[in-house]
Amino acid sequence: MNDEALLRYSRQIMLEAIDIEGQERLLASRALVVGAGGLGSPVALYLAAAGVGHLILADADEVELSNLQRQIAHGMADLGRNKAESARRAALALNPGCDIQVMQEHLDDERLNRVVAGVDLVLDCTDRFSSRYAINAACQRAGVPLVSGAAIRFSGQLAVFDPHDPVSPCYACLYPPEEGGDEELRCAESGVVAPLVGLIGCFQALEAVKLLSGAGTPHHGLSTFDGLSGQWRHFQVPRDPACPVCAER
Template identity: 60%
Template sequence: MLLNDDQLLRYSRQILLPDVDIEGQQRLLSSRVLILGLGGLGSPVSLYLAAAGVGELWLVDDDQVDLTNLQRQIVHTHDRIGMSKVASARQALQALNPDVSLHCIEQRLDADSLQAQIAQVDLVVDCSDNFSTRFALNAACFAAGVPLVSGAAIRFDGQISVFDPRNPQSPCYQCLYPQGDDAALTCSESGVLAPLVGVIGSMQAMEAIKLLSGAGKPLTGRLLLLDGRRMEWREMRLSADPDCPVCAGRHLHPSSDPAQ
């Protein structure tokens, strides 16, 4: 995809980066990304991916904008209370960058529909808030061979990682969490500090842009953990679970990794 004069000007600050350049920006413009969840994490993810020039965004959420959302879900506004989150986000993203193609799905996707949607995109960003959805999304991404950028935020604590089935050394989300308890993840009961989702969501957008453009080194095989109270980051190395029900059997022994 050749950039026109307006696009060269709009994305000039990214194009100036040697890791991105014209070719990287062209890759972004040709990319298709599915964002599952248009809440606290999905807000900065969708805004930054639209601003950065990702060509097509698939927006998935079955919820409506509520007054309690507005403390942290910055893609929505007070006058859109009661509107579907997908429609509200579409309005904001179109105003930000009308060149981005937006596909809106205002429903909860089951396993079959997830698989069908993921087959149409190049990358998935998980901005959901429960383990059952994360497990289903992870399984669908690994079945389709599509990289997954995963983030989570609760109270003062956040985490982010990348799970990439194209990389034979990459673990999957279920290697990290063999099972999970959704009751422990509700912001309505546990609370969440507003800027925390902005920090983690912005980092998810950065990882997505890196993967799509070919810039930098993604977080594949690494988990970043943020303690917002102390503003301290920890990094954990992740390895694949040989007994994982999702990705077992697809991993190379380190000595047989063709990249080494």
Template identity: 55%
Template sequence: MTSGDDSYEFNDEQLLRYSRQIMLPAFDIAGQSRLATSRVLVIGMGGLGSPVALYLAAAGVGTLHLVDFDEVDLSNLQRQIVHTLAGIGNKKVDSAKETIAQINPDTNVIAQAARLEGERLLEAVTEADVVVDATDNFSSRFAINAACVRSKTPLVSGAAIRMEGQVSVFDVRNGDAPCYQCLYSDISEEQLTCSEAGVMAPLVGIIGSVQAMEVVKLISGMGQALIGKLLILDAMTMEWRTMRLKKDPLCKVCSSDA
């Protein structure tokens, strides 16, 4: 599964910047070119979205569309590493854009300070090669998933709370693959968020970094993405588990009767 174009022409400075990736046989210049011509939508510039945006920009993704309606406050700085003290009071997407510019000015950052819903969400998802869900509530996750299913855009989903995290990739272009709704069809909206239950700072960095890696794999065609799998981390023991996920034939979002 690849996105983007593999014929991008790099200048000498860019070749030096990305040299450690280009030398990987499974990635090579073709993979770097696909990154350079790709567009990734990242929804949520908090604990997960921060490492996702930083690593994707550093890796050479051509366009990052960042979406978040919130502003930076002091309590964010414990884990949301794309923001700094200077950004307190500013929109998170603007703060992130400034930080990314200091890492890789070649990445085009579209900063959208909004809560995307309905057709606006679907339009943003459709324009992207890959969508990253870095939100912290189920209503947003379900809406993003539905838009990705409708547009057949790959979705990289992550979650982290307390000392536990998980990552999965949902890509309905593969007819047998489940969507996010298949996994959480009976979830309650009463679930706690990080602001209510707490979260350890490095945990979101680990999960966000895995999400970024999955995006790079999807775009470049390198490796095997976490499609049909749920990767779960218990950071208290630093143990990883992988669960197999199956498509729900009665899913109200991705089934043939939806």
């Protein structure tokens, strides 16, 4: 790191759990963020600001006026612009030294598998079961940790699925594929309070920084947040020995 980088990341470097070695690991790391909306906005901004050296932002959608209530990486000038490109511009405005690649597409299985195999961490910031299942399966195949977030109405959830941990479940253990489907609640149909997606996205970014830098202990199990009461609940989620995705891990 040069003097400018030492100054930029000084507040993290002074943390014993990160230090110079952890910051250098962040700078050398590669992370894929799938979804550049409500969750992906704070994730992209904080990971770039924290010094994650290489980010891939994937989103095929364009910025709409109704997004601006909660998707803080975008502004009025971004209306009609691809969300991944808009988030890239916002992240580079914070840290021009971050290498950010944009994928303006819905990733099919083959493309997703190839991209996931080339990163150190994946953050699922999508809002569809079909996308979450595909991302989870790709992470399990590649042995790449997955940080998953979700938010709807006043309710949020956070989970980390780490194939390197022999007791860690995967997303399909938590939500068996035969029970899922795209009939689930989505913000477009059910609404969401603006700060909630920021809160969950920030926790996703925090877990990513911990995993990539080696600081602390990764989140275990499933945590849910009730925005109306301000309360977190934590659930231990065991691996499903019959899981169709990770049973042979």
